[in-house]
Amino acid sequence: MSAPTELTGPTALTALTALLRRDQPTHLSGYLWAYLDGSSKREIRRALLKAVCVPGHITPFASREMPVARGWGSGGLQVTLATIVAEDVLKVIDQGDDDSLNARTMRELIADSTGVDTTTDARVATLVQTRHRIPEDELDANTVLVFQVPISDPLREFEQRPTAARQMHAEGDYAVIWLGLYEDHARFETSRFSHSYPCEIEGGYTISTTPIPRYDVPRLHQAPFLSLFGAGREAAVYAIPPHTDVTPITFTDRDFEVERFGAPCAKCGVTGSYLTEEIVRGRPALACSDTARCRRRQHEEVVI
Amino acid sequence: MSGPVLEVRELTVRYGGTLGCDAVSFDVHEGEVLGIVGESGSGKSTVLGCCGLDLHPSGGWVRLSGMDTAGVVGAQRRRLRNEGIGIVRQAAHEELRLEISAGGNIVERLLATGYRGFQAIRDRAERVYTEVELPAGRMDAAVATFSGGMRQRVQIARALVSEPAVLLLDEPTTGLDVSVQARILDLIRGLQRRTGVAMVVVSHDLAVIRMLADQLLVMRDGRVVESGVTDRVLSDPRHPYTQLLVSSRLEV
Numbered sequence A: 001m002s003a004p005t006e007l008t009g010p011t012a013l014t015a016l017t018a019l020l021r022r023d024q025p026t027h028l029s030g031y032l033w034a035y036l037d038g039s040s041k042r043e044i045r046r047a048l049l050k051a052v053c054v055p056g057h058i059t060p061f062a063s064r065e066m067p068v069a070r071g072w073g074s075g076g077l078q079v080t081l082a083t084i085v086a087e088d089v090l091k092v093i094d095q096g097d098d099d100s101l102n103a104r105t106m107r108e109l110i111a112d113s114t115g116v117d118t119t120t121d122a123r124v125a126t127l128v129q130t131r132h133r134i135p136e137d138e139l140d141a142n143t144v145l146v147f148q149v150p151i152s153d154p155l156r157e158f159e160q161r162p163t164a165a166r167q168m169h170a171e172g173d174y175a176v177i178w179l180g181l182y183e184d185h186a187r188f189e190t191s192r193f194s195h196s197y198p199c200e201i202e203g204g205y206t207i208s209t210t211p212i213p214r215y216d217v218p219r220l221h222q223a224p225f226l227s228l229f230g231a232g233r234e235a236a237v238y239a240i241p242p243h244t245d246v247t248p249i250t251f252t253d254r255d256f257e258v259e260r261f262g263a264p265c266a267k268c269g270v271t272g273s274y275l276t277e278e279i280v281r282g283r284p285a286l287a288c289s290d291t292a293r294c295r296r297r298q299h300e301e302v303v304i
Numbered sequence B: 001m002s003g004p005v006l007e008v009r010e011l012t013v014r015y016g017g018t019l020g021c022d023a024v025s026f027d028v029h030e031g032e033v034l035g036i037v038g039e040s041g042s043g044k045s046t047v048l049g050c051c052g053l054d055l056h057p058s059g060g061w062v063r064l065s066g067m068d069t070a071g072v073v074g075a076q077r078r079r080l081r082n083e084g085i086g087i088v089r090q091a092a093h094e095e096l097r098l099e100i101s102a103g104g105n106i107v108e109r110l111l112a113t114g115y116r117g118f119q120a121i122r123d124r125a126e127r128v129y130t131e132v133e134l135p136a137g138r139m140d141a142a143v144a145t146f147s148g149g150m151r152q153r154v155q156i157a158r159a160l161v162s163e164p165a166v167l168l169l170d171e172p173t174t175g176l177d178v179s180v181q182a183r184i185l186d187l188i189r190g191l192q193r194r195t196g197v198a199m200v201v202v203s204h205d206l207a208v209i210r211m212l213a214d215q216l217l218v219m220r221d222g223r224v225v226e227s228g229v230t231d232r233v234l235s236d237p238r239h240p241y242t243q244l245l246v247s248s249r250l251e252v
Ligand SMILES: Nc1ncnc2c1ncn2[C@@H]1O[C@H](COP(=O)(O)OP(=O)(O)O)[C@@H](O)[C@H]1O
Pocket: B015, B018, B019, B020, B021, B038, B039, B040, B041, B042, B043, B044, B045, B046, B047
């Protein structure tokens, strides 16, 4: 393992510049624009700039009290509020669903304090705040993804002392993660990570892709979009700039496997999407977790 | 003939006001076993801790395969420890992760030095696991389910898996049943002869020293009071303290 990578080339610079250019109004009809005061936003943006410069590096910031409980997306919310601009089109999902209570609460808070347009269509969104999923529609360089992170450090499971964990990151000492992987393969012949799969960023830091399923992990590799991760309770952010190598930790003679579902979606009939169990027409069935895309497909089918 | 695997010169460690060890010097060559004997608190573990890169000397130096270890820090120090040194401690839980399988404990140091092929490290773990005569079919069981004697065997396998230049043993059989102790000492002696690994064994127990060590240091209050070929020191002790030790009139 090598030393952490710094600036990863022109795309990281582009992402940096884009972040810097995200000028925000200060007020909206007498209230603070985007809820947070200017100094809070500057603090978060400074941490984000550092995080983009050192991809995968867990960067501390002064996490504020938010009108949502810590552990319920307060980190993602702060990142969104500090970066959002008036021209953004916002999409918020929880488990792939725009209509969950958590997603609705977040979306209303952000939209009410900024007046930005909201959408459920990932293809037109420019800012997507998410917990658990990456929208399955193709995303381009105009999109910024903000992840709500419950546990930021992939070493946490093995090393509870923060200073020791920091030292391990600094030295690229990820033997314990490999040890966990060895145990999984020795005992279960597969890896037990269903979400938050550890990934090496550009040959440097190892991050937790938290808490998205393995299915979404390949989407992060050389992605055209910028990914920002915010952990409110842990007061930390980290980032993956566009066009960055994101490599799942895997033995050379074992494949990284994503979830596969034998059946098509019970609602839209598509095969190969990420499915979750829900009640469809009174029966438990597997249906797309990306509800907006699923609904659009159902609609398209009717039209055809 | 190449130089010593382990060179220790004028090694001094101070813990605040307490002297851990004072001006200790010795060499260990490939194929050699050095014993260190002395009563509790005489500085044996302190000396071994410096050789194992757990401690930084206050004075003097430690060279491993000709390399001065003082300037080796951070990732390099970890690498040197994982590749160059094997350690077996009295308290297995200080060296092993009890909730992890025996195999996992054995391969951890390989993973730490960049081995990335699952089957290759698995095969290597199986080989040493068998070599230390652990029961077949238990390699994937958590070490927590292992007896004291078995845990020492796992430690030995873990220490030897990276084929280190030097093996350090700190009271490896202290606290075990006498019969278990004898079988583990047999195993250690057999493995040492087969691999020719340089070894330092620390014990307060002369029986352990007699069985394993070619050369012997006798320590008291952090200092070496007598040294020489083990047979000579034990059959013809010159320092009054060693004479006391050998005549068993001293409770160590
Ligand atoms: N971590 C420590 N802090 C303070 N004093 C220590 C520490 N470790 C050992 N000592 C002291 O150093 C001396 C040598 O101890 P040690 O090397 O453990 O001896 P031994 O292994 O022969 O029993 C003793 O006086 C002991 O109390």
